Amino acid sequence: MLQSLSIRDIVLIEALDLEFGSGLTVLTGETGAGKSILLDSLGLALGNRADSGLVRQGTEKAQVTASFAPPVAGSKLAATLDDNDIEIEPGEPLIIKRSVKADGGSRAFINDQPCSAALLRAVGGQLIEIHGQHDDRGMINPKGHRALLDAFAGVEGTAVGEAYQAWQAAKTTLEQAKDDQESAEKDREYLEHSVAELSKFGPEPGEEQELALERATMMKGEKLTGDLEAIRSVFDGSNGGLASLRSAARRLDRIAEDHPLLKEALESLDRSIIDAGEAEEKLNDAAAALSFDPQRLDDMETRLFDLRGLARKHRVEPDKLSDLLDELQKKLAAISDGGKTLEGLEASLASARKSYIVAAENLREKRGKAAKALDKAVAGELAPLKLDAAKFRTLLEELPEEHWNKSGMERIEFLIATNPGAPLAPLGKIASGGELSRFILSLKVALAEEYGLKTIIFDEVDRGVGGAVASAIGDRLSRLSNGAQLLVVTHSPQVASKGDAHMLINKSRSGTVSRTDVRALDDEGRRQEIARMLSGADVTDEARAQADRLLERG
Structure with missing residues (x-):
């Protein structure tokens, strides 16, 4: 599970420190506020290509530090770390640090031990699955479908x-x-x-x-x-x-x-x-x-x-x-x-x-019996x-x-x-892409606990839908988050109202300098943000009342 994320000098983010908990965390903000920057930062920590374009203008390097719950002894993740001579004390969190210089050079560490980007990708794939508009990993890859079906069937090979x-x-x-x-x-x-x-x-x-x-x-x-x-x-x-x-x-x-x-x-x-x-x-x-x-x-x-x-x-x-x-x-x-x-x-x-x-x-x-049951689900x-x-x-x-x-x-x-x-x-x-994200969501909900990943990120799974469909998406995300950790970037107030935690991504301008920051919202902040998502720039009393109704149902 992702516990914290620290970002320094990436694009419009000067300094950002975020804490995460279990359950469903929603991230909202106006279009162009910088949600993609947040995901790009996390992707950098998980082994994505180190692009010097991520370095904030005027600085020498960008850096991301992601902290995760301690690896479970005997797990595939623990075995991967052990096979690559990465030593982590029992009970110690797994900390990934990745930096990229303005000239293109990059370095990566797992618990202060140097590692390759390839190892970061292997470890990252076992920690988080990100589903966006053009995602081609995780459940889309046929190589993993056999393991998913076997887990759903409760069988071992x-x-x-x-x-x-x-x-x-x-x-x-x-x-x-x-x-x-x-x-x-x-x-x-x-x-x-x-x-x-x-x-x-x-x-x-x-x-x-x-x-x-x-x-x-x-x-x-x-x-x-x-x-x-x-x-x-x-x-x-x-x-x-x-x-x-x-x-x-x-x-x-x-x-x-x-x-x-x-x-x-x-x-x-x-x-x-x-x-x-x-x-x-x-x-x-x-x-x-x-x-x-x-x-x-x-x-x-x-x-x-x-x-x-x-x-x-x-x-x-x-x-x-x-x-x-x-x-x-x-x-x-x-x-x-x-x-x-x-x-x-x-x-x-x-x-x-x-x-x-x-x-x-x-x-x-x-497998045949489980396939029929999964198709039906x-x-x-x-x-x-x-x-x-x-x-x-x-x-x-x-x-x-x-x-x-x-x-x-x-x-x-x-x-x-x-x-x-x-x-x-x-x-x-x-x-x-929207259909793909919703298909993956339906498959994840059907697989439920059998899926096994602790942290799943959906980027705009509700794109192009609203009303009852958005509410259905929110319900399923909420169900999927039981016993797991979901981070959802959304424009839908119906989805946002289902969150156990709500973070607002905001872009501000000071003179010619633009900055992106993220802050956790309290109850009143959530009410105000969901009302904004319902009514636009001018938040009305009617929008606040509707936001209250959504939050009550959530």
Whole structure:
């Protein structure tokens, strides 16, 4: 709800501070007094184009500050502010400030935090709806008609939205599976050949390192074979070195008791025989370990060459060939099982589509009933507003499947015809601005609480009508203002008399300078202003008496 409006240096307004309350506030004044300036100022705060022509002559900049009730936690407005990192303390009013310089530059703030004009328009659209002679927003825009009808019907599209998302997810999963299956089918021949080749070869983890080590060892043995045989020959046979040592030890043993030195020599000789024996064993073990088998070496080299060749072919490390074999076997198995998988996914898709259709058809049925009720309610409002020849219809047009969406299977739009025999057309196609405003009023009254906006502004909704029609307009504005806030610019005394508050817009002249100001009227002021609206410049006693009667009925 709009709480206050502060205007500085806009066109004819030097300084103006206004306070607003709930209910119906009427704004009146003579033609040319500056009502449009007031609305232009508010529009500037709500994100309209910053026109330097709004800056009062002789000043550097114009500024408007609008204060609104605190945003409701969890509301769309609160979400919009949060999404744009605009922080407002709980219970703190929402304050919009917009300035425009004479050179055309402009700045905007929400609670002292800089923001763009685009954000102002988004926020402003959730705070106020302005209906004038050439308005093309709000209820005229078909994009909002579905939400209005659903609110009137008291339904939510959550189930349809969730069913739609599930349907689309199932469709995406199936399409991906089909792509994978198609790609896999193209690779079947390659997979079968690769699996057969790798399975026949039988790569083992760590095999390359083992083969390379054994090959290197065997090649060393080939080089050392001659030397080893020559060394081992020194030890072998009855004439070998170790046999000679043992023979010498036996002879020395027989005479060792004859002299201490001989005994020591025998002990040294025994140690040498033990060491020589150990050396002979190690030489034999080394010869066995380094044994050279030309066939075995050739087999190892062939295996190692083939192993590395397969690794290069499949672009993996040799030790990863066994893992690759497992992976390719799984892919090949998946191709064989792919038909069953696709059948399951197709069944899931069909089930998801059916669930969506059931939910969407249920919603469409409720919308259809609500559309008939809304058409009837609007029709009941048309005759008193001098639109008795007009027709209103809520269109529910079934969409082709490719255009079904999370909101349902139909397009929703409000259509009207103002003349007998004329075809129904979108709201925005009405030629007469006055008829359009009255149509919107009738629709708002029919929607009542379901409409949801807290602040609505009508600019001359009573243009071109008077008497009983003006009274009917006033009655409906009064009804619409229950629980909401309406600001109505009017030339009709019948409408003005219905206001809960009355503001007079007045233009004064001092020398060559003209100024516009606005002031709240007390009871006597209202009586005098309504009398002026009835009689013109010369207010008569009869006009005052008639004003009293209107105010009493109001």
